[in-house]
Amino acid sequence: MTLREGARKLLEEKSVQGVLGYKRGSLPFRTRPYLFRNPQEVEELVFTPFCGTNLARYLLRLPGDFGKVAVVAKGCDSRALTVLVREHQLKRENLYILGVHCPGMVDWRKLAQWKDLKESEVAFEEGTILIRGVPHPLSSFLEASCKRCRYRSPLEYDILLGAEASPFPFEDHLAALWRLPKEKRWEFFAQELSRCIRCYACRNACPMCYCKECFAESHKPLFIHPSPTLRDNFVFHLGRAMHLAGRCVECGACERACPLGIPIATLFLAVAEIVREHFAFEAGASVEAPAPFVTYREDDPNAFIL
Amino acid sequence: MSSPWEPKIVAFLCHWCSYAGADLAGVSRIQYPPNIRVIRVPCSGSVDPLYILKALREGADGVLVSGCHPGDCHYLSGNYFARRKFFVLYELLRFLGLEGRVHFSWVSASEGQRFAEVVTSVVAAVEKLGPSPLAGERKYHDLA
Amino acid sequence: MRLSYEGRLVSYEEFLRWLQASKAFATEIVLSRFNIALPSLPTPKSLLLPQREELYHFLWGKREWKVIPLPPASEKVLLLLAPCEAKAVVHVLDEVFLKNAPPDSSYVVRRENLTLLVVGCTFFEATCFCTRVGGHPLSWEGGNCFALPLPFGVYLEGEGPEGRALEPLEKEELEKLVERLAKEALKPLPEKTPEYLYSAFEREVWEEVAWGCLNCGACTFLCPTCFCFDLALEGKLRGAMVRTWDSCMFPKFTLHASSHNPRANPLQRVRQRVLHKFSYFPLRKGKFGCVGCGRCVLACPVNWDIREAVERVVSCAL
Structure with missing residues (x-):
C-alpha cells in the first residue's frame, strides 16, 4: 500500500477527521504541511526528500475537539509525537500514525547553485542524487541533523508504509566542532549567534516549543531585550537549548526553518548528545525511562563541581 | 581615568548551606576577594539555568552557583536535580567555548574557610579569562 | 522612470x-x-x-x-x-x-x-x-x-x-x-484589489489561507517594506531607549496594557499582514505596500506564499 492509498482509505472509511501530510509548495522542491480533509484531495499528498517540517508541530494547533487525526511520520516526527503524548499535549488514541521510512532530508538551499533547476531534473538512487543526469553523493546534500540520524524509520506507528530507504554514511558534525580549540569554537558560535535576527522561526517550527508564552517574549520577568544583540541571542538560544534538554528529538526542523541558514540545531543536538551520553536518555525513543530532569542518580557526574 | 578591570561575579547561594557558609566566612573574618554579588536562593534546585544565562547577559563575567553537599539538601533532593541541570549547562557552555565562566560548588554551613577558597579560585579563574565577551558589548553613558 | x-x-x-x-x-x-x-x-x-x-x-x-x-x-x-x-x-x-x-x-x-x-x-x-x-x-x-x-x-x-x-x-x-x-511579465493584480480584500475581511476563506503559517517573523523581518518597530528600554538606572523591528506576526505585537489582545489568534495576524500590504496601505497611499521582491516567499520555513493568499481571497471576493 502506498502512502496515498493508506491516507485515502482512512478518509473514505471516515476513521479519521483528517490526514496531516505534505503537499507541493509554490517553489520547486519546497513542500508545505497540509491537512487533507477529503479523499479527493489525497492525490496531492506527497512524501519527498524535501519534507523536513516536523508535522507534530501542527497537531498542537488543531482545535481540542478535532477528533482523530492521521499524521505522516518519519523517525523524528514519531519521536516528537511520543514526547508530546508523554507530556500530555496529545492523546495517543486521537492519533493514527502513518509511518514512513525517511530517505534523509535534502537541503533545498544546496540546490540553488543550479539555476532554474526543475523538480523533474532531479532524481534519487541508492545513495546518490542525480542532478540533470549527473550523479552526486547524496550525503553532501543532506541536512546536518539527518546525517547523524539514529532513527530514520518511525519507532511508533499504526501502519508502516513504503520500502526501507537506502542507507547513507553516519557523519557527526558535532564531533568535528568538539575537536576545535575552545577559542575557535566560541569564535564560530559568536559569529553565528550574532547573525540571528530573532524572527523566532526556529522556535515556531520546533515541535517541542509549545509554551503559551515564551521566555523570550516575556515582559514580566524580562529575560532578554527584543533587539538582536549577541548577548540577547545567546540567552535566547541557550535558554531554548536548556528547555529542550531531554526533549529535543533531533529533527533539525529549527535549522531548516532559519531564513538565514544559521546552523542553530548544533546547540540542541549537542544537548541531546550530552543527555544521551551521561543520562542514557533519548527523547521519544526511550518510552519507559523517566525524563532526565525529573529524576536523578546519586552517582551522576560530579567532577565538574568545585 | 577608568579603574582597572575587576571581574564581576554573580553568586547564587542556597539559603541553608552556602549562604550560611558565606556568613560564617564573614563572621570568622576570613579574607576573600570582594568580586562576588550574592543572590540568596531557597535551594540550588531552584536555580533555573536561565538565571545563570541572564546574569551573563546582564554583564557578569562569571557566575557561581553553590548549594548543600549531595545528601545534605534541606529539601532532600533539590541539589541532585540541580546537579543534572547544571551538568548539561556546564557541558553546553564548554561546547560553545565559554569554559571557566560558570562554576558550581557544594559548600555547607560549617565550611566558612572552604567558601573563601571557592570564591578565591573562581575569581582567579575568571580573572585569567578576562572580561566576558557578552558583557563587553555594553557601552552606555556613565556619569561624567 | x-x-x-x-x-x-x-x-x-x-x-x-x-x-x-x-x-x-x-x-x-x-x-x-x-x-x-x-x-x-x-x-x-x-x-x-x-x-x-x-x-x-x-x-x-x-x-x-x-x-x-x-x-x-x-x-x-x-x-x-x-x-x-x-x-x-x-x-x-x-x-x-x-x-x-x-x-x-x-x-x-x-x-x-x-x-x-x-x-x-x-x-x-x-x-x-x-x-x-x-x-x-x-x-x-x-x-x-x-x-x-x-x-x-x-x-x-x-x-x-x-x-x-x-x-x-x-x-x-x-x-x-x-x-x-x-x-x-505577470499580469498586474486587478485594480480594485484593495477594495476586494477590504470587503473580504470576514470571509471564511481566511481560515484556509492562514492555516499553514507558523507565525514566525521571518517574512516580516526580511521584507523590504515592513516598517513596524518597537521601542524598548534597556537597563534600569543607566541604559538606552532602543528602537528595534517588531512583527505583526508576534502575539505580543498588539497586546494592550489591559491584557486585551485584539489580534490574539494566528489567523488575525496573517490577515493583518496581507491586508496591510494589499489593502489598508494602498487605500490610504494609492500604492501597494508590497513590492513583489519575493523574499518572504523564499524565507518562509513552510513555503507560505503571499501571492497565493492574495489571489485566493480576491477570487473569493469577486
Missing part, C-alpha cells in the same frame, strides 16, 4: 572602479544576480531602519534623570539595489518616515546620505512578482542612477561615470531584452 535607451555604456572594470571609489553596499538580491564583490545587506531596510537603534541614553544621577540624545550614526553610502527594493524605499519607507509629519529625524539623515543605484533585472526568478504589484524589472523610479549588466558592458543612466553611447546592435539587444521581459 523607465529605461530611456539614451544612457551610456561603460566597461565592467570602469564600473567597478567607480564603485570602489565610494562606500558601496549591495543587497542580497543584487548579489545573487550580479557577480560583484561588495559587502552585502539583507535589504535596504537594514541600512535605513536598522534592527537595533539606540535613540538616547539615560542615567540616574544627582537625584535627577539625565537624558543624552544620540545623533544618528550615518555616513555617505552608495547602495546597489534591485528595482523592487528601490520601490520599497521610495514608495513605502519614505512615505512613512519622511512624508508623515513630523519626519523621523534619524531616518532623514540616513536617507540623505544614501545614493540609490538601481540594478535592473534581466530575468524573473520563481519568487518574483514585481509586475503584479505595479513594478517593473527595469524601472528605477526614485533612484539616483540605474545600471543594467549586459553581456557587452554595464548600461548606465543617471549619476555615474562617463561612457560611450550604445551601438545600434547593442541597442537592438537591449530592446530584445525589454521585449522578452514584457512577454514573461
Whole structure:
C-alpha cells in the first residue's frame, strides 16, 4: 500500500477527521504541511526528500475537539509525537500514525547553485542524487541533523508504509566542532549567534516549543531585550537549548526553518548528545525511562563541581 | 581615568548551606576577594539555568552557583536535580567555548574557610579569562 | 522612470572602479544576480531602519534623570539595489518616515546620505512578482542612477561615470531584452484589489489561507517594506531607549496594557499582514505596500506564499 492509498482509505472509511501530510509548495522542491480533509484531495499528498517540517508541530494547533487525526511520520516526527503524548499535549488514541521510512532530508538551499533547476531534473538512487543526469553523493546534500540520524524509520506507528530507504554514511558534525580549540569554537558560535535576527522561526517550527508564552517574549520577568544583540541571542538560544534538554528529538526542523541558514540545531543536538551520553536518555525513543530532569542518580557526574 | 578591570561575579547561594557558609566566612573574618554579588536562593534546585544565562547577559563575567553537599539538601533532593541541570549547562557552555565562566560548588554551613577558597579560585579563574565577551558589548553613558 | 535607451555604456572594470571609489553596499538580491564583490545587506531596510537603534541614553544621577540624545550614526553610502527594493524605499519607507509629519529625524539623515543605484533585472526568478504589484524589472523610479549588466558592458543612466553611447546592435539587444521581459511579465493584480480584500475581511476563506503559517517573523523581518518597530528600554538606572523591528506576526505585537489582545489568534495576524500590504496601505497611499521582491516567499520555513493568499481571497471576493 502506498502512502496515498493508506491516507485515502482512512478518509473514505471516515476513521479519521483528517490526514496531516505534505503537499507541493509554490517553489520547486519546497513542500508545505497540509491537512487533507477529503479523499479527493489525497492525490496531492506527497512524501519527498524535501519534507523536513516536523508535522507534530501542527497537531498542537488543531482545535481540542478535532477528533482523530492521521499524521505522516518519519523517525523524528514519531519521536516528537511520543514526547508530546508523554507530556500530555496529545492523546495517543486521537492519533493514527502513518509511518514512513525517511530517505534523509535534502537541503533545498544546496540546490540553488543550479539555476532554474526543475523538480523533474532531479532524481534519487541508492545513495546518490542525480542532478540533470549527473550523479552526486547524496550525503553532501543532506541536512546536518539527518546525517547523524539514529532513527530514520518511525519507532511508533499504526501502519508502516513504503520500502526501507537506502542507507547513507553516519557523519557527526558535532564531533568535528568538539575537536576545535575552545577559542575557535566560541569564535564560530559568536559569529553565528550574532547573525540571528530573532524572527523566532526556529522556535515556531520546533515541535517541542509549545509554551503559551515564551521566555523570550516575556515582559514580566524580562529575560532578554527584543533587539538582536549577541548577548540577547545567546540567552535566547541557550535558554531554548536548556528547555529542550531531554526533549529535543533531533529533527533539525529549527535549522531548516532559519531564513538565514544559521546552523542553530548544533546547540540542541549537542544537548541531546550530552543527555544521551551521561543520562542514557533519548527523547521519544526511550518510552519507559523517566525524563532526565525529573529524576536523578546519586552517582551522576560530579567532577565538574568545585 | 577608568579603574582597572575587576571581574564581576554573580553568586547564587542556597539559603541553608552556602549562604550560611558565606556568613560564617564573614563572621570568622576570613579574607576573600570582594568580586562576588550574592543572590540568596531557597535551594540550588531552584536555580533555573536561565538565571545563570541572564546574569551573563546582564554583564557578569562569571557566575557561581553553590548549594548543600549531595545528601545534605534541606529539601532532600533539590541539589541532585540541580546537579543534572547544571551538568548539561556546564557541558553546553564548554561546547560553545565559554569554559571557566560558570562554576558550581557544594559548600555547607560549617565550611566558612572552604567558601573563601571557592570564591578565591573562581575569581582567579575568571580573572585569567578576562572580561566576558557578552558583557563587553555594553557601552552606555556613565556619569561624567 | 523607465529605461530611456539614451544612457551610456561603460566597461565592467570602469564600473567597478567607480564603485570602489565610494562606500558601496549591495543587497542580497543584487548579489545573487550580479557577480560583484561588495559587502552585502539583507535589504535596504537594514541600512535605513536598522534592527537595533539606540535613540538616547539615560542615567540616574544627582537625584535627577539625565537624558543624552544620540545623533544618528550615518555616513555617505552608495547602495546597489534591485528595482523592487528601490520601490520599497521610495514608495513605502519614505512615505512613512519622511512624508508623515513630523519626519523621523534619524531616518532623514540616513536617507540623505544614501545614493540609490538601481540594478535592473534581466530575468524573473520563481519568487518574483514585481509586475503584479505595479513594478517593473527595469524601472528605477526614485533612484539616483540605474545600471543594467549586459553581456557587452554595464548600461548606465543617471549619476555615474562617463561612457560611450550604445551601438545600434547593442541597442537592438537591449530592446530584445525589454521585449522578452514584457512577454514573461505577470499580469498586474486587478485594480480594485484593495477594495476586494477590504470587503473580504470576514470571509471564511481566511481560515484556509492562514492555516499553514507558523507565525514566525521571518517574512516580516526580511521584507523590504515592513516598517513596524518597537521601542524598548534597556537597563534600569543607566541604559538606552532602543528602537528595534517588531512583527505583526508576534502575539505580543498588539497586546494592550489591559491584557486585551485584539489580534490574539494566528489567523488575525496573517490577515493583518496581507491586508496591510494589499489593502489598508494602498487605500490610504494609492500604492501597494508590497513590492513583489519575493523574499518572504523564499524565507518562509513552510513555503507560505503571499501571492497565493492574495489571489485566493480576491477570487473569493469577486
